[in-house]
Amino acid sequence: MSKHIPLVATLVLGLAAIFVLPAFVEAFTLMELMVYVIMSILALSLGFVWGYGGILCFGQSAFFGLGAYTYAIAAINFGESTAAVGLAIAVPALFALALGYFTFFGRISDVYFGVITLTVTLILFNLVNSTAGEQYRIGSAPLGGFNGIPSIPTLNIPGMPDRVLDPQSLFIVCVILLMLVYLGLRWLLSSHFGRVVVAIRENEKRADLLGYDSRKYKLVTFAIGGGIAGLAGCLFANWGAFTSPTVFSLAQSAQVIIWIIVGGYGTLLGPVVGCFLVQWLTSYAGTLSAINPSLLLGAVLIAFVLLLPRGLVPLLQTAFVRWYPRLLSIKRQPDKAEARDALDRIPLAGTEP
Amino acid sequence: MDYAAVIGIEVLNAIATLLLTSIGLAIVFGMMRVINLAHGEFIMIGGYAAITATSAGINIWISMLIVAPLVVGAVGAVVERCVIRHLYGRMVDTMLATWGLSLLLVGAVTLIFGNTTVGLSSPLGSFAIGGYQVSSYTAFIGAVAIGVTVGLYALLKGTRFGLIARGVMQNPQMAAALGVSPPRIYSVTFTLGAALAGLAGGVLAPITGVVPTIGVAYVAKSFITVIGGGASVLAGTLSASGLFGTVNQLASFATTPVIGEVALLMVAVVLVRLLPQGITGRFFRGRL
Amino acid sequence: MSAGTSLVETNGLGISFGGVHAVNGVDFKLADGELRCLIGPNGAGKSTFFKLLTGQYRPTRGSITIRGHAIDGMESYEIARLGVGIKTQVPSVFNGLTVEENIWLSARRIGTRTEAKDVVAHILDMTRLQSLARSTVGTLSHGQRQWVELGLVIATRPALVLLDEPAAGMSDGEVERTAELIKDINRQCALIVVEHDMAFIRMIAKTVTVFNRGSVLVEDTVGRVLADERVRDVYLGKELEVRQA
Numbered sequence: 105m106s107k108h109i110p111l112v113a114t115l116v117l118g119l120a121a122i123f124v125l126p127a128f129v130e131a132f133t134l135m136e137l138m139v140y141v142i143m144s145i146l147a148l149s150l151g152f153v154w155g156y157g158g159i160l161c162f163g164q165s166a167f168f169g170l171g172a173y174t175y176a177i178a179a180i181n182f183g184e185s186t187a188a189v190g191l192a193i194a195v196p197a198l199f200a201l202a203l204g205y206f207t208f209f210g211r212i213s214d215v216y217f218g219v220i221t222l223t224v225t226l227i228l229f230n231l232v233n234s235t236a237g238e239q240y241r242i243g244s245a246p247l248g249g250f251n252g253i254p255s256i257p258t259l260n261i262p263g264m265p266d267r268v269l270d271p272q273s274l275f276i277v278c279v280i281l282l283m284l285v286y287l288g289l290r291w292l293l294s295s296h297f298g299r300v301v302v303a304i305r306e307n308e309k310r311a312d313l314l315g316y317d318s319r320k321y322k323l324v325t326f327a328i329g330g331g332i333a334g335l336a337g338c339l340f341a342n343w344g345a346f347t348s349p350t351v352f353s354l355a356q357s358a359q360v361i362i363w364i365i366v367g368g369y370g371t372l373l374g375p376v377v378g379c380f381l382v383q384w385l386t387s388y389a390g391t392l393s394a395i396n397p398s399l400l401l402g403a404v405l406i407a408f409v410l411l412l413p414r415g416l417v418p419l420l421q422t423a424f425v426r427w428y429p430r431l432l433s434i435k436r437q438p439d440k441a442e443a444r445d446a447l448d449r450i451p452l453a454g455t456e457p
Numbered sequence: 458m459d460y461a462a463v464i465g466i467e468v469l470n471a472i473a474t475l476l477l478t479s480i481g482l483a484i485v486f487g488m489m490r491v492i493n494l495a496h497g498e499f500i501m502i503g504g505y506a507a508i509t510a511t512s513a514g515i516n517i518w519i520s521m522l523i524v525a526p527l528v529v530g531a532v533g534a535v536v537e538r539c540v541i542r543h544l545y546g547r548m549v550d551t552m553l554a555t556w557g558l559s560l561l562l563v564g565a566v567t568l569i570f571g572n573t574t575v576g577l578s579s580p581l582g583s584f585a586i587g588g589y590q591v592s593s594y595t596a597f598i599g600a601v602a603i604g605v606t607v608g609l610y611a612l613l614k615g616t617r618f619g620l621i622a623r624g625v626m627q628n629p630q631m632a633a634a635l636g637v638s639p640p641r642i643y644s645v646t647f648t649l650g651a652a653l654a655g656l657a658g659g660v661l662a663p664i665t666g667v668v669p670t671i672g673v674a675y676v677a678k679s680f681i682t683v684i685g686g687g688a689s690v691l692a693g694t695l696s697a698s699g700l701f702g703t704v705n706q707l708a709s710f711a712t713t714p715v716i717g718e719v720a721l722l723m724v725a726v727v728l729v730r731l732l733p734q735g736i737t738g739r740f741f742r743g744r745l
Numbered sequence: 746m747s748a749g750t751s752l753v754e755t756n757g758l759g760i761s762f763g764g765v766h767a768v769n770g771v772d773f774k775l776a777d778g779e780l781r782c783l784i785g786p787n788g789a790g791k792s793t794f795f796k797l798l799t800g801q802y803r804p805t806r807g808s809i810t811i812r813g814h815a816i817d818g819m820e821s822y823e824i825a826r827l828g829v830g831i832k833t834q835v836p837s838v839f840n841g842l843t844v845e846e847n848i849w850l851s852a853r854r855i856g857t858r859t860e861a862k863d864v865v866a867h868i869l870d871m872t873r874l875q876s877l878a879r880s881t882v883g884t885l886s887h888g889q890r891q892w893v894e895l896g897l898v899i900a901t902r903p904a905l906v907l908l909d910e911p912a913a914g915m916s917d918g919e920v921e922r923t924a925e926l927i928k929d930i931n932r933q934c935a936l937i938v939v940e941h942d943m944a945f946i947r948m949i950a951k952t953v954t955v956f957n958r959g960s961v962l963v964e965d966t967v968g969r970v971l972a973d974e975r976v977r978d979v980y981l982g983k984e985l986e987v988r989q990a
Contacts, residue, residue, distance in 0.1 A: 160549055210730050215492065215548055219684050220726050226677050227722045234715040296853060303850050306839040313799060313837070315825035315854050315901060354673060358556055365553065399564025405557025409550050410543055 110290065110373075118283040126272040134275055139343055140383050141278045144376040145285050146336035147363045151375030152289050153329035155364060156298070158305030159322060162218045163225030164360050167196035167330040169352035171337025173232065173247075176347050179257045180245035186262040192338035193331045200330025204323040211319075222354070229352040252348025256341050278339055282376075285332055289372055292328075301325050362405050368417030377417055463589045464710060470595040472702030473602035477660065478675050479682040480605060480694050481653035486683050487690035488626045488646045490548060491541060494555040496679055497672025498562035499651050503529045503658025504667035505570060508577050517580050522601075525659025526652040533651020537644050545643070559672060566669040576666040594663065601660050605653065610691055613745055622646060623745075681725040687735020691745050696736045701725060750813065752777045752905055752935050753798070758807035759959075760797060767793040769959035770807070777904070780931045782946050782967075783939045785956030786980050791939045792834055794956070795907050799831050800824040812904060828904035830934075832911060836890045840883035844874055844893050847882055851900035868896040871929060873922075888919045892926070899930055906930060908938045912945045924948040943971065955979070 121141075126134060150164045174195040178188035203224060207217050236249025245253065259274060261267040269277065292298050304311045304318045311318050341347040350356065363382050368374015382401070389400045412419065482496045493499075506528040510520035540558060544551045581593040613619035624631070625642045633639055658667075665671065682701055686693025704724045709717030732739050753775040760768045768790045775781055783791050796802040798809060800821040809816050816824050839847050845865060852864035869875045872892045877885065882893055891911060898906055911927065912920045920942065927949050930936060940946055946953065946967065953970040955962040957979045963970055970976055 206730060210733070212730065212733055215552075216684055216729050216733060218549075218552065219680055220729060223677060223681055223722045223726055227719050227726075230715055230719050230722075234713070299846070299850060299853075303839050303842065306841050307837060309801075309821075310837045310839065310897075311850075312821040313825055313831055313833075314851050314897070315822050317820070317822045354677075358560065361553065361556070396564035396568050398560045398567065402557045402559065402561025402564060406540060406554050406561065409554040409557065410540065413550060 111287065114283055114286060118279055121279045122276050126275060131271065134271060135343070136387070138271075138275045138278055139340070140380050141275075141282050142336055142339045142343060143363075143383060144379045145278075145282050145339065146333055146360055147367070147375035147379040148282075148285050148289060148372065149329045149332035149336065150360045151364050151369075151372060152293075152332070153325055154361075155368075155370045155372075155374070156293060156305065157301050157322060157325040157329075158214075159326055159329075160214060160218050161221045161326070161329070162361070163221035163223075163357050164329070164333050165352055165354075165356035166221070166225040166228050167200060167333035168337040168340070168356065169225075169228060169232070169347075169349070170196040170199055171334030172341040172347040172351045173253070173337075174334070175338035175341045176253045176256045177242045177245040177247075180253075181243040183257065184263075184265045185257060185259045189259070189335075189338055192341075193334045196334030196337070197327045197331035201323065201327045204326040208319045208322045208326070222357070225352055225354065225357055229349055229354075232352060233349040248348075250349055252346060254346050256345045256347065258342045258345055274342060281335065281339070285335070286372060286376070293372075297321070297324075359401075362401060365408050365413070365415055366404060368415035370414065371417045371421075374415050374417035378415060381416075459589055463591060464706070466591055466595060467710070468703050468706040469599060471706040472698050473595075473599045474661065475678065475682055475702045475705075476602045476694060476698040477598070477605065477657040478654070479679040479686075479698060480609070480690075481650040481657065482679045483683045483686060483690050483694040484609075484653065485647055485650035487688060487693070488622060489545075489643050491545075491647070492548065492552045492555070492680070493541075493647075493650070494552055494676060494680070495536070495559040495562060495672075496555075496650075496654055497674070497676030498559045498566075499529050499533065499654035499672075500658035500661070500675050501566065501667060501669065501672040502532060502562065503655030504662040504665075504671070505566060505575070505658075506655065507659035507662045508575050508667060511577060517577070521659035521662070522656065526656040529655025529658065530648045530652030533654075534644065534648045536651070537647040541647060542640065542643075559676070563669045563672065570669065572669065574666045574668040577663045579663040598660060598664075601656070605656070606691060606695065610745065613690070618645070678721065681722065681729070685725050685728050685732075685735055687732070687737035687739075689737035689741060689745060692741040693735055693737040696741065700728070700736070751775055751810075752779070752812060753937075754810045755797075756808050756810075758794075758797060758804055758809060760793060760802055760805050766959050768797060768804075771956075771960055773954070773961065775905070775935055775937060778931070778935050780927075780936045780938070780949065780951060782950040782953045783937055783956060784941070784943075784946065784953060784970075784976075785962070788958075789956040790959040791956050792909055793959075795831060795833075795909055795937075795939070798824075798907060799829060825901070825903075828902075829907070830898035830901060830903035830905070831907040832891070832894045832898050832909060834909040834913075834939075836887070836894050838882050838890060838894050838897060841881065843879050843881055844885075844896075845869070845878040847893055848896050848900050851897045855901050864900055868900055871899075872896045872926065888915045891915070891923070895923075895926060895930075899934065903934055906934045906936045908936060910939055910941065912940060912942050920945055921948070947971075 125137065129137070146164070146168055149167070150161065153159050153161055153164075171192045175188050175192035178191045179185050182188055203221070207220055212220065232247065233250050235247035236251055238246065240247040240249065247253065257268070259269045259277065261269070293302070300311065300316055301321050304316070304321055308318045337351060340351065359382070363378035364375045365378070366382055367376065367378020382404070385404070386397050386401065389395045389397045408415065478500055481499065482493060485491050485493050485496075503525040507517075507520045507525040510524040511517045515524060536558065540554050541551065544554055579592060579594045581597060583590045583592045613623060621637050622642055624635075625637065625639050678701070682694065682697045685701065686695075686697035701721050701724065705717045705721040708720035728736070751774045753773065755771055755773040758768055758771040758773070759766060771790075771794065783794070785791055793802065797804055798811070800816060800819050800823070803818070811824065811827055811829060814827060816827070839850065842850075848865045848868050849861055852861040852868070856864060869878055872895060874889070874892060874896065877889065882890060885893065891913075895908075895911065908927070912923050915923060924945060927936065927938065938949065950967045952964065953967050954964045955970060955976050962979060963973055963976060965973070
């Protein structure tokens with residue numbers, strides 16, 4: 105029974121979001137919620153790759169940006185959104201595959217991997233930012249440089265390019281996709297593939313010595329993360345019907361990392377919670393002129409790394425478990441000095457009684 | 458011929474700039490294995506310190522060469538005490554915390570100084586090579602870079618602190634067993650690294666002007682220069698700055714400055730892939 | 746396997762780090778199903794030898810053949826798939842996972858879910874860790890973690906098992922249990938066991954190879970090796986050198 109709680113909760117929340125919210129909430133708030141939902145998908149991508157795969161990518165915004173720009177360019181060129189969405193997922197995934205091959209098969213250490221991903225995102229930002237001017241176009245889509253690409257055709261019903269989704273429908277699509285990504289990752293992590301990925305994060309050398317090619321597992325993990333981030337980017341381009349080089353920015357990458365640290369490293373719920381919380385906090389701080397959002401975010405990140413490195417959700421889980429041990433079949437996590445050992449206790453497929 | 462000389466000077470300038478902006482990070486990484494992602498903001502604060510001191514009436518040279526390093530050194534000491542010290546050995550967490558610090562510093566400086574670029578006029582004139590005008594300030598930057606390198610070499614090889622620091626760098630436990638307190642050494646080292654960043658910021662302020670977000674431009678290049686250089690503080694930073702500075706400048710001349718930046722970054726990525734220990738992991742091993 | 750074909754064979758195997766020849770021209774043969782003990786003073790190259798056999802290090806000269814395959818240039822995981830398992834000097838397990846999950850990961854690599862379930866049950870029984878099955882490995886004692894690692898290693902049914910100091914840090918009772926476990930494992934796998942505890946060696950060994958300074962000093966039966974003057978010199982000599990320094 106207990107293992108079905110996340111599934112049930114997800115469905116309930118999702119359905120509530122879909123049916124209840126659009127009717128009761130004003131358009132402006134709906135748009136805000138939509139961007140939180142889209143960013144949660146981005147958060148999940150890194151939450152999976154880093155929290156479970158142990159791959160700290162400082163440049164997840166590279167895939168986010170590639171998704172946004174690929175969608176924009178494809179949608180403008182094709183005039184129809186369905187193939188554009190497919191490309192927006194495939195292109196970042198392939199890019200992640202290439203980058204992953206370059207790094208994992210070269211046995212680059214974690215720190216240096218962080219440098220390389222940070223640098224790649226900078227390269228992309230610099231390149232795209234400098235493409236202002238008529239000569240920079242792909243097909244009929246001008247790249248726009250620092251001005252970005254405006255008037256992006258948004259999602260239409262597949263096969264009917266004139267039937268464009270209205271904001272409420274777009275919101276519903278985003279919620280459904282978030283649910284699918286969340287449930288999909290849960291399923292993936294309970295599979296053998298997922299168990300090996302986590303084992304590699306725990307002890308890569310031991311995984312190799314058991315006969316698992318850790319490079320391939322990390323590569324596939326990284327590519328999946330890239331594809332999901334690309335999906336988020338595609339939705340983001342739809343949200344504003346606009347995209348600019350800031351999607352590739354270091355600031356964007358930093359935000360994703362902050363969401364995960366605040367929300368919960370090593371869980372799937374954590375990144376979503378962290379995303380909603382920090383985004384809301386940032387927009388709230390933006391209304392107060394006394395506090396600079398950068399300063400607030402920075403202070404929050406430092407505080408969490410020093411005091412609460414595993415983030416909020418594991419803390420809440422531990423507290424919850426202490427009070428309701430029968431409700432969840434979760435073992436008390438032993439207190440550990442090492443912060444990055446948290447594991448979401450997803451039941452091991454095939455070994456439950 | 459003259460054009461070649463100008464290019465040569467610009468390349469040397471690029472190398473010197475890269476060296477100055479990276480050496481502080483290299484010291485901290487080489488000696489403590491700490492990746493300080495707020496390094497760019499240390500440089501930025503150095504710039505602001507120099508500009509503020511100059512507009513308060515202090516001589517520009519003193520502002521750049523003394524005030525800036527002192528201010529940022531002090532900031533570094535505080536940061537080490539409050540943040541870095543609690544995260545020793547946790548390399549990833551240090552990166553994350555210092556990234557948070559960089560955001561915090563950008564925010565704080567924006568609150569104090571606002572968002573617009575503040576400038577400082579270049580104190581030296583220019584001189585001519587054939588038909589080209591070259592800023593004399595570039596010679597000054599080169600001189601500072603050489604001075605810092607020589608000074609650090611003297612410090613590490615010639616003084617007692619340098620000896621202790623090198624010992625701690627090689628084997629912290631052994632040093633502790635000999636009665637040296639590694640935390641004190643780390644504190645001094647981090648402060649020194651911060652001061653050097655401040656110096657770079659002060660010296661470069663007349664060239665670029667300062668704005669709170671200028672740190673972002675520096676941190677990635679410094680980061681990659683340090684990683685590309687490898688474990689040896691001086692030899693690594695020198696060789697990596699030499700390579701990347703040259704690539705950057707030549708590519709800029711051949712195409713556009715943006716492509717120049719991209720070229721530097723791409724060469725760096727390839728280098729780290731081919732030489733995961735950095736340049737001094739393979740060449741100049743064992744050198745300081 | 747036909748007679749005369751060894752499970753493991755090295756010829757002139759060597760590796761140097763800088764100027765140090767950690768392994769220096771080792772000719773080594775192990776037959777299918779054999780149990781060999783590997784002893785020698787610290788720094789003799791035993792762990793390095795293991796790292797060469799598992800692909801963690803690449804030799805600078807010589808060759809290694811395992812199950813008829815030359816493993817030159819193979820990645821660690823490929824060699825593991827040939828049927829080689831290693832318990833390292835410092836226990837290398839998945840500390841954040843439970844005992845059951847650790848062994849499961851290993852068993853699942855070669856079998857289906859149902860097969861793996863049986864293997865896990867069998868190994869928990871063999872190592873007598875059933876009561877700790879749901880415990881997180883990081884919370885176990887050093888001795889228990891060594892047994893988890895043993896279980897982990899044999900769950901892939903390797904033909905060759907390398908054990909690097911399996912009895913280190915164990916109490917007398919645990920040492921005896923480990924010796925029993927090793928003899929049990931030997932019924933199905935060949936083993937090379939590195940150890941310092943001579944009493945433990947006597948419990949399990951038949952043939953002993955002695956390493957010194959990267960090469961083989963002597964290779965003979967337990968009794969003869971432990972009575973050999975040279976072997977004692979090499980152990981004692983090392984100590985004398987240190988005292989004089």
